[in-house]
Amino acid sequence: MKTVKDHAVIPAKTVERLALYRRVLLDLAKEGTRDVFSHQLAALSNNSPAQVRRDLMFLDFPGGSPRNGYSVDGLAARISETLDSGATRDIALVGVGNLGRAILDYLRARQPALRVTATFDVDQSKAGREIAGCPCYHIDVMKEVVQSRGVTLGVITVPAEKAQDVAERMVDAGIRGILNFAPIPLRLPSHVFTDRLDITMTLEKIAYFASRV
Amino acid sequence: MKTVKDHAVIPAKTVERLALYRRVLLDLAKEGTRDVFSHQLAALSNNSPAQVRRDLMFLDFPGGSPRNGYSVDGLAARISETLDSGATRDIALVGVGNLGRAILDYLRARQPALRVTATFDVDQSKAGREIAGCPCYHIDVMKEVVQSRGVTLGVITVPAEKAQDVAERMVDAGIRGILNFAPIPLRLPSHVFTDRLDITMTLEKIAYFASRV
DNA sequence: TTGTGTGAAACCGTTCACAGCG
DNA sequence: CGCTGTGAACGGTTTCACACAA
Numbered sequence: 352m353k354t355v356k357d358h359a360v361i362p363a364k365t366v367e368r369l370a371l372y373r374r375v376l377l378d379l380a381k382e383g384t385r386d387v388f389s390h391q392l393a394a395l396s397n398n399s400p401a402q403v404r405r406d407l408m409f410l411d412f413p414g415g416s417p418r419n420g421y422s423v424d425g426l427a428a429r430i431s432e433t434l435d436s437g438a439t440r441d442i443a444l445v446g447v448g449n450l451g452r453a454i455l456d457y458l459r460a461r462q463p464a465l466r467v468t469a470t471f472d473v474d475q476s477k478a479g480r481e482i483a484g485c486p487c488y489h490i491d492v493m494k495e496v497v498q499s500r501g502v503t504l505g506v507i508t509v510p511a512e513k514a515q516d517v518a519e520r521m522v523d524a525g526i527r528g529i530l531n532f533a534p535i536p537l538r539l540p541s542h543v544f545t546d547r548l549d550i551t552m553t554l555e556k557i558a559y560f561a562s563r564v
Numbered sequence: 565m566k567t568v569k570d571h572a573v574i575p576a577k578t579v580e581r582l583a584l585y586r587r588v589l590l591d592l593a594k595e596g597t598r599d600v601f602s603h604q605l606a607a608l609s610n611n612s613p614a615q616v617r618r619d620l621m622f623l624d625f626p627g628g629s630p631r632n633g634y635s636v637d638g639l640a641a642r643i644s645e646t647l648d649s650g651a652t653r654d655i656a657l658v659g660v661g662n663l664g665r666a667i668l669d670y671l672r673a674r675q676p677a678l679r680v681t682a683t684f685d686v687d688q689s690k691a692g693r694e695i696a697g698c699p700c701y702h703i704d705v706m707k708e709v710v711q712s713r714g715v716t717l718g719v720i721t722v723p724a725e726k727a728q729d730v731a732e733r734m735v736d737a738g739i740r741g742i743l744n745f746a747p748i749p750l751r752l753p754s755h756v757f758t759d760r761l762d763i764t765m766t767l768e769k770i771a772y773f774a775s776r777v
Numbered sequence: 778t779t780g781t782g783t784g785a786a787a788c789c790g791t792t793c794a795c796a797g798c799g
Numbered sequence: 800c801g802c803t804g805t806g807a808a809c810g811g812t813t814t815c816a817c818a819c820a821a
Contacts, residue, residue, distance in 0.1 A: 601801095601802070601803095602802075602803075603802085613802090613803095617802090617803065617804065617805085618804090618805085620803095620804090621804070621805075627803090628802075628803050628804080629802080629803080630800095630801060630802040630803060631801090631802080632802095633802075633803085634803095
């Protein structure tokens, strides 16, 4: 029996794992697997079977039988409905340095539901050119471009000192969610969802735990 | 009074925040600030003053006076002692694509306590060259290079299909901690500390939360 | 019999609130 | 006073354990 309402908010950690399950399921589908048990999905995403089943409760998915487990295709589709609502999201990327270009390449091959529509930089010489098949504008025209194309997500790959300013311009342009690679957290109005991927900090954490036994 | 033993294991989230506090403190020091209150540190790393004070309890730092707060230099130094023990850690980076190069650049400027010593790739044509001032070897010689230089940390920026294999070679070479950029979790012996920075997954999470109000 | 779906318990991290001190 | 240090309360997440279904 399903008790979770359609529009119930799913906790962030669960959303992350659902995105991971989807990727695993798509891989399984590609190699022809039809059905999967929670313990298999758990092994492939290393966590516990109980965690997997608990996460799937949020999907309102009629799925799993004790005989066969879950339908790979059905479950993947249900996750996509829940996370994406099927719509493609447009992304603006600010800061066309090495990291910015890497992320462009990274995303181009993947998930067509997430697409970098435009890139921006302070460097005038980059404006007007195409970077990895994606037009690059000067940052001063960001608001117009973002609004005319209905971009709702932003990625920040500029140096730490510029990140807060860029983020505020993004919010002003109407962007609702920001992924920040700068090593400093952004202070933004609470209606904007932000997350940070801090490479140095993560390495420092790994260094700490790798030394104690 | 301090009750936390020197070798007590600090929770991962606290370690992350301590690394962030250190960065903030170093910025403050650079601009000449001598002392800082927990509420200031909290604002700069956006979280609560209570959280900051709770985190600092793990440091066994005699610090804070109600009059002046904490000594900026003293606190930064104490965090470094606790996280790094002052030692420089050597890193091996496998996968010299765009992302790999971006991370090399990113780390070169920063934290001298973390240094990429060698890079590796399957591409023979990259071997023998220098990438961003860092020697690049073929992946087959990784074990020797890693062992002769005492490298203990690894960064994986290869495609998903290769990541597990690369990780196992790293572990075989004696690496103790791995930062994985591939979108699939690694299955490794539990004595190896691993963390994953999954760009696509994070964007999917942001897309999910950016659409609900 | 095996695996799902799920209440209930255990666990962990954050926040509260206040005693103690400069 | 205002801030630190911290015990205690709180809330969210994970794990346990078992009824139920194929």
